[in-house]
Amino acid sequence: ATGVNADGHREVLGVKVATSETKQAWNAFFADLVARGLTGTLLVTSDAHAGLVEAIAANLPGATWQRCRTHYAANLMQVCPKSAWPAVKTMLHSVYDQVDTEAVHAQFDKLLDSVGPSLPKVAAHLDDARADLLAFTGFPQPIWRQI
Numbered sequence: 001a002t003g004v005n006a007d008g009h010r011e012v013l014g015v016k017v018a019t020s021e022t023k024q025a026w027n028a029f030f031a032d033l034v035a036r037g038l039t040g041t042l043l044v045t046s047d048a049h050a051g052l053v054e055a056i057a058a059n060l061p062g063a064t065w066q067r068c069r070t071h072y073a074a075n076l077m078q079v080c081p082k083s084a085w086p087a088v089k090t091m092l093h094s095v096y097d098q099v100d101t102e103a104v105h106a107q108f109d110k111l112l113d114s115v116g117p118s119l120p121k122v123a124a125h126l127d128d129a130r131a132d133l134l135a136f137t138g139f140p141q142p143i144w145r146q147i
Helices: 023-035 052-059 069-077 084-094 099-115 120-133
Strands: 002-004 010-012 043-046 064-067
Touching: 023 052, 052 064, 052 069, 064 069, 064 120, 069 084, 069 120, 084 099, 084 120, 099 120
Parallel strands: 043 064
Antiparallel strands: 002 010
């Protein structure tokens, strides 16, 4: 796990080897971080494994969860036809490049409008993930780069 401190610098918070990505393994990992003094966690970015998300909520109460956009893109690619992927990927990346929260949400709406008619499964996948993907907009824009 890495974190971004108040000065905007990344720090390694902890490393643990586990034989599986279960809720129990993630609970042990986060509980160890907390026991060693991790406090004030505002945001956690990770993949969407149910056990991982549940362990974050259980061990870091009050922290917002953000779905990792790289992992999400890999998940989205599985429902997107290969021929359409370059355009969908470009449009998805354009969402993250916006200057403020309103623009991010407007661009996400444009993405949904663009893919909806021809790629309804892609649009549904995106729409279902919207809150998880755009959680970063609840934080000040100057730190979006670190997020």
